[in-house]
Amino acid sequence: xxxxxFLLALALTFLQAGETLLGSGATFPANAYAAWIKEYExxxxxxxxxxxxxxxxxxxxxxxxxxxxxxxxxxxKESELAVGFHQFPSLRGSIALVYNLPSLKDGELxxxxxxxxDIYLGLITHWQDPKIRALNPNIPLPNLxxxxxxxxxxxxxxxxxxxxxxxxxxxxxxxxxxxxxxxWPKGMGAKGNAGMSQLISQKEGSLxxxxxxxxxxxxxxxxxxxLSSDLKEWLSPVDVEKGYPLVTTSYIIFPLKSKKARxxxxxxxxxxxxxxTTLRRLGFIPLSEEEKGLIQKRWQELGLx
Numbered sequence: 001x002x003x004x005x006f007l008l009a010l011a012l013t014f015l016q017a018g019e020t021l022l023g024s025g026a027t028f029p030a031n032a033y034a035a036w037i038k039e040y041e042x043x044x045x046x047x048x049x050x051x052x053x054x055x056x057x058x059x060x061x062x063x064x065x066x067x068x069x070x071x072x073x074x075x076x077k078e079s080e081l082a083v084g085f086h087q088f089p090s091l092r093g094s095i096a097l098v099y100n101l102p103s104l105k106d107g108e109l110x111x112x113x114x115x116x117x118d119i120y121l122g123l124i125t126h127w128q129d130p131k132i133r134a135l136n137p138n139i140p141l142p143n144l145x146x147x148x149x150x151x152x153x154x155x156x157x158x159x160x161x162x163x164x165x166x167x168x169x170x171x172x173x174x175x176x177x178x179x180x181x182x183x184w185p186k187g188m189g190a191k192g193n194a195g196m197s198q199l200i201s202q203k204e205g206s207l208x209x210x211x212x213x214x215x216x217x218x219x220x221x222x223x224x225x226x227l228s229s230d231l232k233e234w235l236s237p238v239d240v241e242k243g244y245p246l247v248t249t250s251y252i253i254f255p256l257k258s259k260k261a262r263x264x265x266x267x268x269x270x271x272x273x274x275x276x277t278t279l280r281r282l283g284f285i286p287l288s289e290e291e292k293g294l295i296q297k298r299w300q301e302l303g304l305x
Contacts, residue, residue, distance in 0.1 A: 020046045020047045020048060020260075020263055021046075021047070021048045021049070021068045021069065021260060021263055021264060021267060022048075022049050022050075022051075022067045022068050023048070023049070023050045023051070023058075023067055023068060023069040023070065023071060023252075023264075024050065024051035024052075024053050024057060024058045024061045024062075024066075024067045024070060024071070025051075025052075025053065025054070025055055025057065025058020025059070025061070025062075025070045025071030025072055026052070026054065026055040026058060026071040026072055026073055026155075026156045026157075026250055027052045027053075027054060027155070027157070027192040027193040027194065027211070028055075028073055028093055028155075028156050028157045028160075028193060028211045028248070028250055029071060029090065029091055029093060029211075029250040029284070030050065030052035030193070030194075031211075031213040031214070031217065031282055032091055032093070032213065032275075032278070032279055032282055032284050033050045033071070034050065035275070035278045035282060036267075036271040036275050036278065037049075037050060037267075039271075039274060039275065039278065040267055040270055040271065043270070043274075044270070046263070046266075046267070048267055050071075051067075052192060052194070053153075053192075054151075054153040054154050054155050054156075054191070054192060055071070055072035055073055055074060055154055055155060055156035055159070055180055056072075056153065056154020056155070056180050056181065057153070057154060058070035058071050058072055058253075059072050059074075059076070059253070062085075062253050062254065062255070065255070068254060068258060068260040068263070068264055069252055069253065069254040069260075069264045070252070070253045070254070071090070071250055071251065071252055071253070072156050072250070072251055072253065073156025073157065073159055073160055073248050073249065073250055073251070074156055074159050074180060074251075075087055075251045075253075076251075076253055084255050084256050084257055085253055085254065085255055085256065086253070086254060086255075086256050086261075086302065087251050087252060087253040087254075088251065088252055088268075088295045088298070089249045089250070089251055089252075089287060089291065089295070090250050090251065090252045090268060090271075090287075091249075091250055091279055091284050091285065091286060091287065092247055092248065092249050092250070092284065092285035092286075092287070093211050093212060093213070093247070093248065093250065093283070093284045093285065094211070094212040094246060094247050094283065094284075094285070095157060095160055095161055095209055095210070095211060095212065095246040095247070095248065096209070096210055096211075096212050096215040096220070096222040097111065097116070097207065097208075097209050097222060097223045097225070098197075098200050098207070098208055098209065098210055098215055098220040098221060098222050098223075099200070099206065099207045099208075099220075099221055099222070099223060100200050100201065100202075100203055100204050100205065100206045100220075100221070101127065101141075101142050101144070101204070101205070101221065102142070102204065103140045103141070103142045104139060104140070104141075104142075104221065105221065106220075106221040106222060107221070107222060107223075107224055108136075108139050108221075109136060109139070109221070109223040109224070110135050110136055110223065110224050110225075110226060111132075111135070111223045111224075111225060112135065112225065112226060113164075113165060113168035113169045113172070113225070114169060114171075115131060115132060115135065116165065116169075116172075117165060117169040117171050117172040117176075118131070118171070119146055119148050119207060120148045120150075120165075120172070120176065120184070120185070120186060120187065121171060121172070121175055121176070121185055121186065122185055122186040124146065125145055125146055126144070126145055126146060127141045127142050127143075127144050127145075127146055127205065128141050128142075128143060135226075142204075142205070144204060144205035145205055146205055146206075146207060147187060147188060147203055147205050147206040147207070148184075148186055148187035148188075148206075148207050148208070149187055149188050149189070149190060149196060149199055149200060149203070149206050149207065149208030149209075150182075150184045150187050150188075150189055150190075150208070150209075151181075151189065151190060151191070151192075151196060152181075152189030152190065152191060153181070153191045153192065154180040154181045155180050155181070155192075156180060156248070156250070157193060157209065157210070157211055157248075158179070158180055158181070158182070158209075159178065159179060159180045159248075160246065160248035161209045161246065162176065162177065162178040162179060162182065163178045164246050165178070166178040188203070188206075190208070193210045193211050193214045194214065196208050196209070196210050196214070197210050197214045197215075197217075197218045197220060198218075200218075200220055201218060201220070207223075212283040212284075213282045213283045213284060215283075216282070216283050247285065252264070252268060256302065261304055262304050265299050265304040265305055266305075269296060269299070269305060272287070272292045272295075272296070
C-alpha cells in the first residue's frame, strides 16, 4: 500500500490542474461522498476530490490548511471552532457488527454488549463458548477461534462503536474505554472501513465493525443486538424494530476565511437538495428537512449561501 503522503501529493497535483475542492477525513461516509461528488460533478462540471484517510487525519489536514474541508464523526469543540472554523452535520450512518462465519447466514448470530466486551477483552475466545451458545441455541456455531478486529487508525467509526460499548458495559468502560484510537488488549488491526471489510472477508472466525454501506457493498454478515432498556437512543430510526444497527453522525469542518468556503457550502447545499435518494440507496440516513433548513439558514447568516 502506498503511503498517505503520496496520495496527498497526487490529490494536490489534481487540485492544481483544475480541481475545485479537496477534502479528507472519515472513511465512514466515504461511499456517500463519492456518490455525491459524482452527481455534483456531472451536474455542475465542478471538480471535487475526497481522500478517505480517517477522522483523525481529516482533522489534522483541515487544521493545517492542506485541504478545503475535513470530515469527522467527532465534532470539534467550541474552543477549536472559535479560532475560525465552521462545522455542520452532513449525514448519518449505521455501524454493523460483522462476522466471517461460513456456517451462519447474515443476521443469524445474536450478540449482547456483554458478549462483545468479553470477546474484545479476550475472556471469550471461541465461537462455541457456552455463553455464546446460550444466546444462540439453535444455530450451527462453528468450531473456530474468535479473532476480534479493530481499527488501528484514528477513526470516527471506532469512536461511535466504543462510545456505545463504554455506555453499555462496565467491564469495557474500565478496561478499553472510548475514543478514536485505543490500546486494544486483543485482536488484529485494520486501516479504514475498507481495510476492516477486507480483513473480515479474508479471516474466518473474525468479528469487527464497519459502516453499514461497506457491509452491504461487500455482502458481509452482521450480528443482531437484542434490545436493552436504553438501547433505542443508539439506534438508527430505520432499524429500531430489529434492534440493530447503531447510528452516528458525520460532520464537515472548514475554515470560514478560506477562499473555498463558498464552494464547500455550494457542494453540500447541492447534495442536501439532490442526494437523499442516493444516501438511502447506499444505506445511509439523510438529515431531516428541518435540520438541513437550520444549516442552510446559518450559511445565509454567514454570507456563504
